[in-house]
Amino acid sequence: MVQAIRGMRDVLPPEARRWRVIEEAVREVLHSAAYEEVHLPLLEFTELFARGVGEATDIVEKEMYTLLDRDDASLSLRPEGTASCVRALQENGLLYNQTQRVFYSGPMFRYEKPQRGRYRQFHQIGVEAFGLAGPDIDAELLALSATCWRRLGIAANVRLEINTLGAAPARRAYREALVAYLTPHQGKLDEDSQRRLTTNPLRILDSKAEATQALLAEAPRLPEFVDAESHAHFAELLGMLDALGIHYVHNPNLVRGLDYYTHTVFEWITDDLGAQGTLCGGGRYDGLVERLGGKPTPAAGFAIGLDRTALLHEVVHQDPMAAGADVYVCSLDSTQTAAVLGIAERLREATEARVRMHMGGGNLKKQMKRADACGATWAVLVGRDELDAGMLTLKHLVNGEQQTLSENEAIACIVANQFPGSSG
C-alpha cells in the first residue's frame, strides 16, 4: 500500500467531528460579527509569498512546497492565507477606498519537522480586516477570538500575549540596533539565531536558547524604539481590552515569524500542549497591501490553527463527540425498502437529527444491534403492518419505551427528544 506523506495527516471521524464542532462555533462567531467568507486557491505564484511573507522568513527560505507548472511558472502551495487574501481582494477591486472584513478556512502547507501539533499540512481559519487603521479593529479581532475560546469552553486554558512592533521605520531602526549589538557576539548565539542575524534578526528575540537569552538581556529594547504614535495606538488598544475584560500579558519579546507585521502583534497560547502551544497568531500589517502592489491600506488579522485548537479541545473535553446517528431506521419488509427510504428522508428534513437507514436486510434483532452500536437514541421500526396503517413504531433505546405513532407524531417526539408525558 502507498502510504501518506510524512506530516500530512488523515483526520478520521472522531477528530473530524471535533473539527466540525470547532469550525461551526468559529464560523458562527464570525458570522455574528458580519464577517464574510471568501474561498481562495491553494496554489499561487511563488512570487506572491516571496514578496508577501518575506524572502528572509523561515517559511519562504525553507518551508514552501514549490513546483514548476507545465509552462515553467513557479507555483507554491500556500503556506499561509494572508498574502492570498490580499491578492484576491486587490485583484478584484475590493480594497480601494473600501473596508472589508473577511475570513477563510482551509489547509496550509509548510515543510516543517512533523511532531504533535506541527504538521506539513495543517488547517487554519484566517480572519482579516482591511481599510481600518484604529486600535478599535485590533480590539474587535481580539474580542472575536476570545469569544471563540469561550464558546469552545477552552477560555481558561489560553492566555493572550501582546506586543507592539512600532511602524515600519521604528522596526527597521530597532533591527539595525539589534544587529549592531549582536554581531560582535555572534559566536555565542545558537545556530538558528546566527542564521537569523542576517536574514530575520527580530526572530532572535524568540529564541529558546539560554545563552542567546542571556545575551539579549543586555540588548537594545524594542519598546524604546517604538514611535510615539504606535505607543499611543497600543495604549488605546490595551485600554479597550481592559474595558472588555480581556486579560493579556504584554510580552516585549513577542515578534512573530512573518515579515509583514507592524504595530500590534499577538498570540493566544496554552500551556497544555507542550512546545506547540500557540493556537492563534495575528496582528496588524499596514504595509502589506502596498508591498503587493496596491495602495497603502491599513490591515489587521489573525489565524487560528485548527489542529492545535482541536488538540486542546480534546484535553479539556475528553468525551468523544457524539458519534454515529441519532435515529436508526429499521426496515422489516424487504419489499418495501423504497417506502422506508422515503420515511427516513422525511425524518431528516423535519427533525435535523442524524437519521441512519439500515441497509442489507436481516431480522429485527440484527437491526436493533446495529441501532445500539451506532449510539442512536431512537429506533424507528417499519414493517408491513405499519406501512398499511400509515404508522411507524418509535422506540426509545435508552429507556426501552415504545409507541406506534403517525409520522408527524414521531417527528414531534424526536424533536422534543422524548415521548409526550415521559420524563425522557
Ligand code: ATP
Ligand atoms: P509556530 O511559532 O508554532 O511555528 P507560527 O508563528 O509559524 O507558529 P502562524 O503562521 O502565525 O504560526 O500560524 C497561526 C497558527 O497556525 C499557529 O498559531 C498554529 O496554531 C497554526 N500553525 C502554524 N504552523 C503550523 C503547523 N506546522 N502545524 C500545525 N499548526 C500550525
Ligand code: MG
Ligand atoms: Mg512556524
